[in-house]
Amino acid sequence: MPAPSLPATFTRRRRAPGLGESVLRPDAPPKVRGEFAFSSDLYVDGMVWGKTLRSPHPHARILGIDITDALRMPGVHAVVTQDDLWGSRTYGLERHDQPVFADTVVRFHGEPIAAVAADHPELAARACAAIKVEYEVLEPLVDAEAAITAPPIHPDGNVFRHIRLRHGDPDATGDVVVEGTYEVGMQDQAFLGPESGLAVPSEDGGIELFVATQWLHVDRDQIAACLNLPREKVRLSLAGTGGAFGGREDVSMQIHACLLALVTRRPVKMVYSREESFFGHVHRHPAKLWFRHHARRDGTLVNVESRMVFDGGAYTSSSTAVIANATCFAAGPYQVPNAKVDGYAVRTNNPPCGAMRGFGAVQTSFAAEAQMDKLAAALGMDPVELRLINALKTHDQLLTGQVITGVAPVEECIRACRELPLPPAADPGADLMTLPGGAGRTALSHNVRRGVGFAVGFKNLAFSEGFDDYSSARVRLELGADGEPVATVHVATAEVGQGFVTLAQQIARAELGVGSVVLHPADTQVGSAGSTSASRQTMISGGAVQMACAGVREVVLERAALDLHLAPADMVLGDGELTTKDGERSVPLADALRAGPVEAYREFHHAPTDPLDENGQGNAHWSLAFAAHRAVVDVDEELGLVRVVQVATAQDIGKALNPLAVTGQVEGGIAQGLGLAVMEEIVVVDGRIRNPSFTDYLLPTPLDMPPVVQTWIEQPERGAPYGAKGVGEPPTISSTGAIVAAIRAATGRPLDRIPVRPDDIALPTPTTAAP
Amino acid sequence: MSASDPDRGSAVSDALHDPTTSDSRGAQGYPGTDGARDLPLETYVLSVNGRELPVDDAWVGESLLYVLRERLGQPGSKNACEQGECGSCSVLMDGAVVASCCVLAADAVGSAITTVEGLTGEGELSDVQRAFIDQGAVQCGFCIPGMIVALTDLLDRSPAASELEMREAISGNLCRCTGYGRIFAAFRQVQQERAHARA
Numbered sequence: 001m002p003a004p005s006l007p008a009t010f011t012r013r014r015r016a017p018g019l020g021e022s023v024l025r026p027d028a029p030p031k032v033r034g035e036f037a038f039s040s041d042l043y044v045d046g047m048v049w050g051k052t053l054r055s056p057h058p059h060a061r062i063l064g065i066d067i068t069d070a071l072r073m074p075g076v077h078a079v080v081t082q083d084d085l086w087g088s089r090t091y092g093l094e095r096h097d098q099p100v101f102a103d104t105v106v107r108f109h110g111e112p113i114a115a116v117a118a119d120h121p122e123l124a125a126r127a128c129a130a131i132k133v134e135y136e137v138l139e140p141l142v143d144a145e146a147a148i149t150a151p152p153i154h155p156d157g158n159v160f161r162h163i164r165l166r167h168g169d170p171d172a173t174g175d176v177v178v179e180g181t182y183e184v185g186m187q188d189q190a191f192l193g194p195e196s197g198l199a200v201p202s203e204d205g206g207i208e209l210f211v212a213t214q215w216l217h218v219d220r221d222q223i224a225a226c227l228n229l230p231r232e233k234v235r236l237s238l239a240g241t242g243g244a245f246g247g248r249e250d251v252s253m254q255i256h257a258c259l260l261a262l263v264t265r266r267p268v269k270m271v272y273s274r275e276e277s278f279f280g281h282v283h284r285h286p287a288k289l290w291f292r293h294h295a296r297r298d299g300t301l302v303n304v305e306s307r308m309v310f311d312g313g314a315y316t317s318s319s320t321a322v323i324a325n326a327t328c329f330a331a332g333p334y335q336v337p338n339a340k341v342d343g344y345a346v347r348t349n350n351p352p353c354g355a356m357r358g359f360g361a362v363q364t365s366f367a368a369e370a371q372m373d374k375l376a377a378a379l380g381m382d383p384v385e386l387r388l389i390n391a392l393k394t395h396d397q398l399l400t401g402q403v404i405t406g407v408a409p410v411e412e413c414i415r416a417c418r419e420l421p422l423p424p425a426a427d428p429g430a431d432l433m434t435l436p437g438g439a440g441r442t443a444l445s446h447n448v449r450r451g452v453g454f455a456v457g458f459k460n461l462a463f464s465e466g467f468d469d470y471s472s473a474r475v476r477l478e479l480g481a482d483g484e485p486v487a488t489v490h491v492a493t494a495e496v497g498q499g500f501v502t503l504a505q506q507i508a509r510a511e512l513g514v515g516s517v518v519l520h521p522a523d524t525q526v527g528s529a530g531s532t533s534a535s536r537q538t539m540i541s542g543g544a545v546q547m548a549c550a551g552v553r554e555v556v557l558e559r560a561a562l563d564l565h566l567a568p569a570d571m572v573l574g575d576g577e578l579t580t581k582d583g584e585r586s587v588p589l590a591d592a593l594r595a596g597p598v599e600a601y602r603e604f605h606h607a608p609t610d611p612l613d614e615n616g617q618g619n620a621h622w623s624l625a626f627a628a629h630r631a632v633v634d635v636d637e638e639l640g641l642v643r644v645v646q647v648a649t650a651q652d653i654g655k656a657l658n659p660l661a662v663t664g665q666v667e668g669g670i671a672q673g674l675g676l677a678v679m680e681e682i683v684v685v686d687g688r689i690r691n692p693s694f695t696d697y698l699l700p701t702p703l704d705m706p707p708v709v710q711t712w713i714e715q716p717e718r719g720a721p722y723g724a725k726g727v728g729e730p731p732t733i734s735s736t737g738a739i740v741a742a743i744r745a746a747t748g749r750p751l752d753r754i755p756v757r758p759d760d761i762a763l764p765t766p767t768t769a770a771p
Numbered sequence: 772m773s774a775s776d777p778d779r780g781s782a783v784s785d786a787l788h789d790p791t792t793s794d795s796r797g798a799q800g801y802p803g804t805d806g807a808r809d810l811p812l813e814t815y816v817l818s819v820n821g822r823e824l825p826v827d828d829a830w831v832g833e834s835l836l837y838v839l840r841e842r843l844g845q846p847g848s849k850n851a852c853e854q855g856e857c858g859s860c861s862v863l864m865d866g867a868v869v870a871s872c873c874v875l876a877a878d879a880v881g882s883a884i885t886t887v888e889g890l891t892g893e894g895e896l897s898d899v900q901r902a903f904i905d906q907g908a909v910q911c912g913f914c915i916p917g918m919i920v921a922l923t924d925l926l927d928r929s930p931a932a933s934e935l936e937m938r939e940a941i942s943g944n945l946c947r948c949t950g951y952g953r954i955f956a957a958f959r960q961v962q963q964e965r966a967h968a969r970a
Contacts, residue, residue, distance in 0.1 A: 024904055031912030032900040032919055034847020034887035041846035121837075122810060122830060192851040192859060192913040192947050242851070242913030243947050274852040433935055439942070497911025497948045660907040664953050668910065671950030694856035694945065702938040705951045 019510045019722060022660035025502045026519070027495070039212035039239035040196035040271045047198065048077050048117045050253070050260045050270035051124035053131050054279055055102060058109040058687025059140040059153070059349040062102060065114065066132040075119040076127045077264040080256075084263070087228030091251055093218065093354070097156050098315035100226055100255050106135070107153060107314035108351055109688045110279025115256040117264050121271075140349035140687035144311035145288065147346040153314075160312050160319040160345040163327040165616025167399050168338035174294030174302035178374040182291070182367035183753040185681035186311075187284035187672075189356050190699055191496075193242015195252040195280050196271040199261035206233025207258045212241035214248045214494050217528035226255045227262065234258075238522040244496035245672070246355030247281040249533055250317050278692035282317045282354030283682055285310040285345070287326070289367040293375050294338075299389045303338040304331040304399075308364065310345045310353075317354030319345040324465060325360030327616060328400050332368040333410045333458040333626050334390035339399045341616065349687045355533055357672060358732045361459035366754055369455040369737035373744070383741075384454050387414055392458075392626075401617040407715040409652050410626050414456060416650035417628035420709045423646040426450055426634060436634055436641035438703050443636040450645070451635065453741025456628045457734030460621040461726045462536035462606050469536070469622075470605040472527025473544035474520075477512060477552045478597035485576065485589045487512050487549075490520035493529040493541040498728060499661040500537050504545050506657065507721075511549030513575045513589065527603065535625065535726025538657065543604030543721040551600025559595060560587040607719055623717055627651040627730035629670070629738035632706075635746040640758030642678050644739055648709040654717040654725035662727050667708045669731025671700050676732075677739035679704075681755050815880045819843060820889025831877050836860045838876035839886060847887040847916045851945070858944030861917035862886045868924050870943075887916035890923060898964055899923045902957035910948035918944045918954060926961055934958075 030036040067079040082089065082101040089103055090096045102111045114131055118124035141150055147158045197211030206229055213219050216236045224234040241248070253270040261268040272280050287310045294303040308326060312319035327343035356362075376383035391410035397403055428445050435443040463469035473491045480486035487508045495501045501519055508517040522529070529541050557568040560578035564571075564585060571578050579586040610618040632645040647670050656662045679698040683690040691697045716723025736754060744751050747761055810830040816823050817838065824843050836853070839845040839862070848871055849859035855870040862871045863885040871886075891897045896904070899922055909915055918941060925932055925940040932940065937958050938951075946954065 022907070024907075025909055027912070028904040028909040029896065029900075031909050031915050032896065032903045033891070034845075034916040036912055037846070038849070038913060040850055041840070043841070043844075043846075120810065120830065122832060126809070190947055191911070192849070192857065192945065193911065194850065241911060242849075243911040245947070271850065274854070274857075431935055433939065439939070499910065660953075664907050664910055664949055667950035667952040668948045669950070672947075693854060694852045695854065699945050699947065700950075701942045701945060702951045702954070703942045708950065708952055 019506050019657050021658070023502050023506050023658055025499060026505060027501055037240050038193050038242050039210065040194060042198040042210055042239060042269060044198065044200065044267045047267035047269050048119055048264060049121045049124045050257050050268045051116045051121065051128050052112050052256060052276065053114040053116065053128040054110045055106040055113055056109070057106055057135055057137050059138040060106040060135040061138060062104055062106060063134040063136055067114065070116060070127040070130040073123070073127050073130060075123045077117040077266065078260055079114055079116050079127065079131065080259050080263060081114040085226070088225040091222040091226055091255065092316055093250055093318050094320050095156065095316045097154065107349055110351065111314070112256065115260055117260040117268050142348055142350055142687045144309045144346050144348055147348045148344060153349060154347055158347045160316050160347060161323050163323060163343045163612065163616050165327050165339060165341040165399060167401060167617065170338060170340035172294065172303040172338040175297045176295050176375065176378050177292060178371060178378050179292045180371055180374060180752060182289045182370060184287045184363045184366060185755055186286040186353065186684060187356060187676050187680050188278065188682050188697060189245035189247030189281065190697065191243030191245055191247055194272040194274060194277045197239055197253060197257055198267060198269045199257040200267040201261045201265050204233060206235065207261060208235045209254060209258055210237050210239040211254055212239050212248060214244045214496060214533055215531035216492050216494060216522065216524050218531065219251055219254050220524050222251050223255055223258055227258055236524045238494055241494060241496040244532060245357045246359065246533055248496065249355045249531055250282050252280045274694060275692045278682065278689055282352045284356035285312060285319070285322055285353040285363065287311065287363040289364065291367055291371045293371045295375055295379065297379070299379055299381050299386050301334055301336050301390050304336050306330050306341045308343050310363070311348055311350055312345045313348060313350045313352035315352045317352050319354065322354070322360040324612065325459060326364045328398065328620065329361045329459055330364045330368060331399055332365060332372065333392045333456055335392055335396050336399060341399065350684055351682070351689060357669065358459065358729050359534065361457060361733050362676070362736065365455065365457040365733045366737045366740065369734060369741065370752065373741055384414060384418055387456055400612065400620055402619045402621060404624065406623050406717050407652070408624060408626065409713045409715055410456065412713045413626050413628040413650040413652055416711050416713060417630050417648055420630065420648040420650070420711060423632055434643070436636040436643040437639060438643065442639055443641055447636045447638050448634045449637060449746040451633050451742040451744070451746025453631050453738045453745055455734035455737030455741055456626070457730060457737070458624055458626040459729055459733060460534070461623040461625050462534050462540055464609050464621045466609055466611045468605060469530055469540060470603050471529040471541040471544040472601065472603045473541065473548040474526050474599065474601045475508065475545065475548035475552050476597055476599040477514070477556065477593060479590060479593050480516060483590060484516060485514045485593055486516040486518060487514050488518045488520055489545055490526045491529050491541055491545060492522050492524060492526050493537050494522060494532040496532050498532065498537065498665065499658065500541060502661060503538060503542060503657055507542060507545045508549055511546060512553060513573050535728045538724055538726050539623070539720050540604055540606060542724070544602055546721045547602035547604055548600045551602055552598045555598045556589065556592045559592045563587055623720060623725060625652050625725045625730050627734060629735045631735070631738040631742040633739060633742040633746060635743055635761060637747055637761060640760070640762030642743055642756065644674055644678070644706045646706045646709060647674070647735055647738065649731065649735070650711045650713060651727065651730050652713045652725065653727050654720060655714055655723040656712060657722060657724050662712065663710065665727045666710050666731045669728060670708050670735045671705055673732045673735030674704065674739060675700050676754055677736040678756055813877050815877055817843070817876065817879055817884060818882065819845060819884045820886060826876065829876065833876050834872050835874040835876045835879050836871040839871060845886050845888050849913055849916055851913060857914070858921060859914050859917040861920040861944065863920060863924060868921055887920055890919065897923065898961050899926065902960040906953045906956040906960055908949060908953040908957040914944060914946040918946065922958060930965060
């Protein structure tokens with residue numbers, strides 16, 4: 001089914017729409033009125049402000065910390081450092097290797113040293129300034145390649161994970177061989193709502209934390225360990241979350257705020273500044289990737305060899321899973337009978353890296369797609385045809401040996417994307433604002449060249465490698481005060497902007513035939529929903545809500561059937577009514593609920609997966625999603641400036657449960673892909689972040705975003721609720737590669753590094769040594 | 772260790788996240804350890820959304836954004852960059868869009884300030900707000916109050932603004948979720964509705 005074509009203006013609907021329709025967000029009215037409470041908006045009487053002191057050095061030994069002056073300041077309530085911890089001193093998503101406060105050694109620029117609670121945020125900042133820290137500055141280890149063999153900078157060593165993937169005959173050779181080395185810069189999630197929250201000590205000695213996060217329960221477990229509290233005494237509630245994109249999967253201010261609250265016995269609010277946000281969360285891994293592709297003369301891929309090094313920075317975070325994705329999906333969505341891939345994720349004194357939208361698949365997609373274009377050129381083939389010849393499909397094997405059992409419409413995505421309309425030719429009389437460089441008005445239209453590029457990407461949906469990935473939902477159906485049935489859905493699913501709040505209501509309405517669905521606030525008083533990441537919540541939490549609704553439905557059907565002396569199987573639950581299958585008799589749902597509320601609690605677990613074996617082989621992934629992107633760019637070669645004119649995409653989505661929401665995910669994901677292609681990079685020099693601000697870290701603005709033309713391939717995925725696939729990440733995976741391919745087409749430059757900078761286009765190509 | 776030894780850091784530079792950037796507050800050191808006594812206070816009145824609101828004993832260094840959010844119970848304006856780059860804190864000051872993070876609150880005395888909370892009456896939605904909802908322009912929503920203030924201002928000042936003019940008008944409003952496509956659609960909806968109403 002084609003997506004609503006751009007510039008679609010959606011017609012307002014009058015009736016209550018259901019699944020598959022563009023239901024509007026329940027949280028949108030408070031958000032447009034400024035009434036929605038984000039995590040930085042929280043306020044409670046008696047609260048004090050928390051603030052972190054961070055290291056100015058990427059690598060140093062702490063010789064002493066003197067907090068005397070800071071503590072003496074009137075209005076300062078507490079200063080905590082590594083000396084004040086009473087629970088676990090470290091935390092982490094996969095390994096607990098990250099100190100709550102730098103513990104004797106500082107391993108990255110901006111690592112927390114101390115936290116302060118004070119009456120006013122300015123006072124907290126001054127108290128931080130009054131803490132005296134004596135450092136012995138050490139040489140930072142900043143070269144990821146060198147880190148593999150360098151002396152360890154952490155007791156756990158420098159290699160987070162090395163995956164040695166060997167598939168088929170790893171030494172197989174082809175008639176045509178192309179080789180390349182590629183580099184990806186460090187991208188920031190740059191969610192707009194800064195890390196923030198409010199920690200409130202509770203009377204039982206525990207703590208309540210209202211926080212913006214992606215996964216309440218995994219935060220809770222790390223916090224509880226560091227506070228040495230039983231989990232049930234650590235209660236988290238989701239506060240309004242201003243975006244996430246992977247950057248809130250790791251703990252940031254959570255433990256510090258809770259420590260301060262317990263020490264001061266006061267509510268503590270912490271809000272990062274934008275600058276601190278750049279230091280306070282993990283980023284997308286920078287990576288260096290070498291590839292050698294072998295193909296037959298007809299274009300069939302024979303072997304893909306690769307060696308890639310991902311710089312994970314100082315602590316593990318989710319590096320071990322990121323490198324698994326990068327390795328497993330290294331060759332892109334193509335049939336490759338033989339492969340030899342070595343993926344390394346390593347520790348350095350650079351900023352820690354972890355999850356960001358696309359999670360490992362972004363870096364390899366950029367490199368592998370550049371290789372496909374290189375191969376097409378060597379073969380004298382059309383690059384899109386080369387992709388079609390090799391496109392993966394159901395029953396094919398991944399590089400891991402896993403046979404794809406779900407839908408894999410790669411060919412359909414490529415064909416549909418290719419057919420989408422191209423933009424009109426450049427208009428020589430166009431407003432100078434629309435030329436490369438935009439508001440600078442520096443480009444000349446006769447210097448501008450247009451290029452078109454194509455790329456295809458894929459990744460896994462939900463968690464892989466044997467992880468028991470699940471979500472929990474409690475659904476209660478009862479009579480409301482007005483005597484009408486009302487359903488309450490309680491899930492811990494973090495709404496970070498993706499729209500699960502809308503979908504949960506759609507599912508409950510569809511499954512229970514009720515108009516009124518209330519969402520209980522997301523908190524840890526219900527089972528885990530897992531992370532809002534890996535494009536997984538529509539499938540996993542959607543599945544949990546569907547199952548819990550079905551559990552409720554069974555009970556009301558039993559009640560109605562008992563009334564009519566029938567079997568439950570003879571009845572169906574329709575719109576507010578329980579009806580016999582022949583339609584002859586019915587019982588109002590409200591009547592069935594008079595006997596009392598009905599409640600059900602269910603967990604949805606996706607089908608089990610296996611770990612990778614010593615050759616990187618195994619059925620490690622559950623479901624996959626694919627997308628093709630085509631980009632059109634205008635480039636002023638003299639100035640090195642790029643304007644993206646249009647991005648077209650065809651995406652494999654299973655089934656659109658809310659077309660408006662899918663449209664927004666695709667457009668938003670492509671914006672982030674565009675950012676990585678041409679502007680976004682955290683510049684790290686000698687371990688130091690040089691551009692921790694929105695002045696110097698550039699995000700796509702309304703003037704940078706081109707029209708997005710999208711179409712969807714809807715082939716329902718078996719085993720997924722309603723056949724829907726997650727849609728959040730594929731737009732970000734290959735949009736970057738398509739844009740860079742278009743710049744290459746316009747300029748003839750190799751452009752093996754992203755983001756592409758003006759220098760890379762305008763200055764002579766440096767001669768690079770062979771790897 | 773002394774403040775003049777940049778390679779080793781110091782009590783002063785330790786507080787700055789990036790010692791390579793100059794921070795005018797920190798360069799000569801903070802005023803010492805007297806804490807609250809070093810925060811000069813001021814009492815004044817701000818005119819916000821048509822109401823005169825007293826601000827008592829506030830540190831003079833507080834931005835308009837901070838005072839609105841933390842002292843006057845108007846957290847609709849958002850704090851995403853606090854240096855005037857993202858537009859999330861946009862408010863109208865005497866009818867002009869400003870980044871309230873870059874205005875000292877004490878400097879706003881005597882100006883009429885309109886925040887997102889003041890664009891409509893309680894429980895009401897303006898056509899711009901309605902269009903954002905209808906067109907799916909809201910995801911996380913953090914940029915939305917500033918975006919609504921900026922687009923409301925543009926559509927009032929320049930009802931027939933072209934798409935390019937609209938993009939330029941909100942080019943100081945960053946959105947990280949939507950890629951702007953649905954926001955542009957909301958703009959078109961309002962223009963069409965208003966054109967229809969005039970016809």
